[in-house]
Amino acid sequence: MTLSGSRLLQPGTPWQNWGRSASDHPKHVARPSNVDEVIEVVDFARTHGLTVKPIGAGHSFTAIAATTGIRLDLDAVDGLISVDGPLVTLAAGTNLHQLPALLAPHGLALANMGDIDRQTIGGATSTGTHGTGSAFGGLATQLRAVTLVTADGGVLRVSETENAALLPAARLGLGALGVLVDVTIECVPAFLLSAVERPEPMAAVLDNWHDATAATDHFEFYVWPHTDTVLSKYNTRLPIDAGRRPVGRFAGWWEDEFMSNSVLAAKLELGRALPGLTPAVNRFATRLVGDRSYTDVSHEVFVSPRRTRFVEMEYAVPFDAVPEIVREIHALIERRRWKISFPIEVRSAAADDLWLSTASGRRTGYIALHRYHREDPAEYFRTIEQIMQTHGGRPHWGKMHNRDAESLRAAYPRFDDFVAVRDRLDPDRLFGNAYLERVLGA
Ligand SMILES: Cc1cc2nc3c(=O)[nH]c(=O)nc-3n(C[C@H](O)[C@H](O)[C@H](O)COP(=O)(O)OP(=O)(O)OC[C@H]3O[C@@H](n4cnc5c(N)ncnc54)[C@H](O)[C@@H]3O)c2cc1C
Incomplete structure (x- = not known):
């Protein structure tokens, strides 16, 4: 075995994730460009008693990608x-x-x-x-x-x-x-998506949750706290040759750049300085966004630019429980007199058979809470996390939460099977870090 892995190592530098909710200072950074170089770094780490942590784009809100050992930057292993x-x-x-x-x-x-x-x-x-x-x-x-x-x-x-x-x-x-x-x-x-986006009364959308998700390929909605309005998005799949009808340049800029990034950032700063204004600002915002329809290639519709930094907690809950939980959260925000500028995002997914998937074995609804990255999300997230847990919720692995291995074991029927695979493939926790120790055990 070679120790030449060291030639790939650079001194570590401080790192922060996109949401500024996780940071670290690894001992080394390595930027391999092929499989052999990845193996060299892994061999070097094992021989020197270091841990290795691959990094993607650093877009997880948890410290799942943090390391004190070798950060493996796979930027050059692409294509x-x-x-x-x-x-x-x-x-x-x-x-x-x-x-x-x-x-x-x-x-x-x-x-x-x-x-x-x-x-x-x-x-x-x-x-x-x-x-x-x-x-x-x-x-x-x-x-x-x-x-x-x-x-x-x-x-x-x-x-x-x-x-x-x-x-x-x-x-x-x-x-x-x-x-x-x-x-x-x-x-x-390749396919097109026909998108219809519009503000709607929250009560009607929650009553219609089952029908809307059944009738629309990709349905989601954003609840504006302190209002009774949600922004609904109905995306329907069409053949690629059905004819594009993209958003006009001005309308695209207005909604995706100006309203969703520039105005949002200004609104969040205002909410931080003068929290009492948040409900009125939210009500005003619901009148300015949404209400458009267009048809475009799938990735243009699925994806939007996100330039305003935030932190996020998202829970996967039983599909049928979504309306009840959203109502509970909406009422709780008013009862606690929290001032929440950011919308709550609600989505769905089919059941799957991956052992640690948040949709493992059950049809799922997702409820995501956001806070501006300069605000302390602790009380908001922790309190709502208790509601999610009562409903058998499972936290997104890349988004903020407070669960540990003991409570997650109860949420995932195949948790111990996953841990057994980990024990077999990585008995010495070469790929370990503090987050994995918390959520999977030592
Ligand atoms: C603005 C924003 C929007 C988002 N929207 C969504 C959304 O719509 N839906 C959703 O579900 N999530 C969403 N997320 C969360 C995001 O998709 C996940 O956190 C995702 O893991 C980030 O990917 P990444 O490449 O940045 O991985 P990182 O955060 O860099 O790493 C995540 C984990 O993957 C591991 N990893 C990375 N590469 C490898 C590899 N090659 N081999 C083994 N392990 C590896 C890392 O070690 C770490 O454990 C969003 C996040 C942000 C910041």
Whole structure:
């Protein structure tokens, strides 16, 4: 075994995540450009008693990507490796925003996406990143195979025909099982989305939750605290040749840049300086946003720019419980006299069979709470987390929460199976960090 991994190491520098809610100062940073170099770094770490932590785009709000050992920056391990029908193999450091250009020549697209595309495919799938659509799973459900560099420096292929028993763990592994070097995703023929966005009364939307999610491929809504209005988004899939009708340049700038970023930032600063104005400002904002319809290629509709920093907690809850929980949160905000500037986002997903997926074994609703990154979210998040827990909620692995291994074991029927795979692949916790110790145990 070579110790030449050291040639890949640079001194570590301080790091912060996108939401400024996690930071660290690793001992070393390594930027490998291929699998052999990843193996060199892993071997070096093992021999020197260091831990290794791959980093994606640093967009998790939890400290899941933090490390005091070697930060493995996989920026250079990116790009398209192969296309075989709908099966697309990508280097794990590929950012989601690279995909439209890589997939377009093959007439393919991701089946579903969340609301941004800055993440890497390795990082997004490792934390269970999802979009919305009650017949659609999160990104990790689209994975058909992965290649991992494991703690012993070996290369492990996991697919339906190779080490298949590991697949339900390896497709959504929290970065705890090894370094993903490539992933194979099942894509779908490229498609258009017809989007209808409009403000609606909250009571009607909650009463209609089951029908709207059944009738619309991708339905979500944003609750404006202190108002009785939500912004609903109904996205319907159309064939790629159905005819684009994109948002006009001014309308796109107004809604996606000006209202959703510049005005939002100003509103959040105002809310911080003068919290008493927040309810009135929220009511005013509901009159300015939404009410548009357009049709465009899927990624243009799924994804929006997010330039105003915030922190977030998101819980996966039983699908049927969504209206009751949203009503409970809405009432609680008024009872506690909190002043909440940021909307609450509500989405859905199909049940899946990944052991640590937040939608594992049950049809799911997602409820996401946000706070401006300069505000302290602790009381708001903690109090609502108790409601989520009462309803059997499971926290997004990449978003803020306070749960530990003991309470998560009760939330995931296959939790111990995952831990057994971790014990087998990484008995000495080469890929460990404080967050994984909290949520999975030592
Ligand atoms: C503005 C914003 C919007 C968001 N929108 C959504 C959304 O719509 N839906 C949703 O579900 N989430 C959303 N998220 C959360 C985000 O998708 C996840 O936190 C995701 O994990 C971030 O991907 P990343 O590439 O930044 O990974 P990082 O945060 O850098 O890493 C996440 C984890 O993956 C591990 N990892 C990364 N690469 C590898 C690899 N190659 N091998 C093994 N492990 C690896 C890291 O070690 C770490 O444990 C959003 C976050 C932000 C900041």
